[in-house]
Amino acid sequence: MQLDNFNSTDLRDPRGYSVKWHYHPQDVLPLWVADMDFPIAPEITQALLERLQGRIGYPKQAGDTQLLEAIIAEQAQKHGLTGLKPENLWLTTSVVPGIYAAVLGLSSPGDEIITLTPVYPPFLNAISDYGRVLKHSPMLRGSTWEIDFEGLEKLVTPATRMLMLCNPQNPTGRVFTRDELERLAEFAVRHRLWVMSDELWANLIYEGQHLPIASLNDEIAQRSVTLSGPCKTYNTAGLGGGVAISHNKALLERMKRATVGVMGHPNVMSMAMWLAGIESGQGWLQEVLAYLRDNRDFLSGFIRTQMPQVGYLAPQGTYLALLDFSGFPFAKEVYKVMLEQAKVGLNDGPPFGPGYQGFLRLNFATSRNILQEALERIVKVAQSVD
Numbered sequence: 001m002q003l004d005n006f007n008s009t010d011l012r013d014p015r016g017y018s019v020k021w022h023y024h025p026q027d028v029l030p031l032w033v034a035d036m037d038f039p040i041a042p043e044i045t046q047a048l049l050e051r052l053q054g055r056i057g058y059p060k061q062a063g064d065t066q067l068l069e070a071i072i073a074e075q076a077q078k079h080g081l082t083g084l085k086p087e088n089l090w091l092t093t094s095v096v097p098g099i100y101a102a103v104l105g106l107s108s109p110g111d112e113i114i115t116l117t118p119v120y121p122p123f124l125n126a127i128s129d130y131g132r133v134l135k136h137s138p139m140l141r142g143s144t145w146e147i148d149f150e151g152l153e154k155l156v157t158p159a160t161r162m163l164m165l166c167n168p169q170n171p172t173g174r175v176f177t178r179d180e181l182e183r184l185a186e187f188a189v190r191h192r193l194w195v196m197s198d199e200l201w202a203n204l205i206y207e208g209q210h211l212p213i214a215s216l217n218d219e220i221a222q223r224s225v226t227l228s229g230p231c232k233t234y235n236t237a238g239l240g241g242g243v244a245i246s247h248n249k250a251l252l253e254r255m256k257r258a259t260v261g262v263m264g265h266p267n268v269m270s271m272a273m274w275l276a277g278i279e280s281g282q283g284w285l286q287e288v289l290a291y292l293r294d295n296r297d298f299l300s301g302f303i304r305t306q307m308p309q310v311g312y313l314a315p316q317g318t319y320l321a322l323l324d325f326s327g328f329p330f331a332k333e334v335y336k337v338m339l340e341q342a343k344v345g346l347n348d349g350p351p352f353g354p355g356y357q358g359f360l361r362l363n364f365a366t367s368r369n370i371l372q373e374a375l376e377r378i379v380k381v382a383q384s385v386d
């Protein structure tokens with residue numbers, strides 16, 4: 001249905017709503033912020049129009065029961081996170097406020113929080129913004145990005161309170177395996193850490209199976225809060241919406257208390273969109289996933305043949321790829337070089353954690369034509385600048 005649209009060379013947002021296309025000058029191809037350039041599922045558009053015919057008054061504070069039940073069923077059927085009731089879910093205005101609520105509710109100033117880097121920058125900001133102490137465990141690069149389990153053990157002190165996990169991982173695209181998650185869960189339980197697992201990308205994976213860490217056993221379920229939301233799956237970031245899920249209701253209560261008065265109530269349009277996505281957007285999602293997988297493979301092939309000097313490990317999920325230009329003479333300036341000379345807008349590495357200067361994050365959720373043109377511009381500049 002939409003594939004012709006996906007292939008269009010001109011996916012610019014003509015109305016100017018999208019920051020992705022309106023942050024840089026017009027001649028820059030924007031492959032940065034994590035939005036897809038594709039139109040949303042027609043079923044979602046329809047549901048939003050229908051919802052507008054009704055009242056837009058205050059919703060129930062806990063959220064629409066139908067949506068809560070749909071999220072519970074999706075978590076159980078797609079991801080194997082079972083045994084949830086509506087009271088195990090807390091709807092948040094979007095996912096980032098859930099990250100901050102977890103830091104505020106599950107730790108105190110001065111506590112240490114461990115996270116694997118590189119990672120989505122708000123993880124790092126949430127830790128430092130509220131006076132917690134960042135303990136970062138850089139992932140190792142083998143045949144894929146790997147968890148440094150020995151390094152993790154060395155990071156723990158009596159002040160370590162929490163592990164913040166991003167799975168599937170932004171920006172590396174890793175989808176952690178059962179074995180890795182079991183080791184992480186054992187680590188968290190043994191050190192009595194709370195676990196915040198941001199699983200917002202769970203529906204966008206190409207290989208393997210997404211596994212919520214909280215689904216592994218009761219012990220880790222009692223220590224975990226899982227965050228999810230609709231925006232990556234359905235390309236609806238502008239509508240917000242998120243959920244914090246825990247089998248341990250006391251953890252949700254702590255997060256609610258820590259953010260009382262600032263989280264706001266659920267948004268009715270966001271809930272209508274999310275429900276329509278779960279109930280009627282799965283055909284659209286399958287088409288999008290197939291297109292993204294092909295783009296991922298195209299990107300992998302392009303780097304292998306045209307830019308083999310660029311460090312790259314193919315993402316297993318997300319539509320993000322981390323490119324390592326640190327071996328290039330212009331590594332320190334790579335973001336600026338690509339923006340000003342190649343006219344491609346990417347995300348710079350340093351916000352993803354200490355040690356990622358020379359890295360760029362590329363968003364491949366665009367038409368193949370735009371992706372190809374951007375890569376050709378990048379390779380041309382990479383070969384010419386020294």
Ligand SMILES: Cc1ncc(COP(=O)(O)O)c(C=O)c1O
Nearest residue numbers: 034094095096120170198200229
């Ligand atoms: C891991 C992760 N969490 C949260 C978000 C943002 O979620 P929201 O827009 O719902 O706050 C993103 C956006 O890219 C993300 O990659």
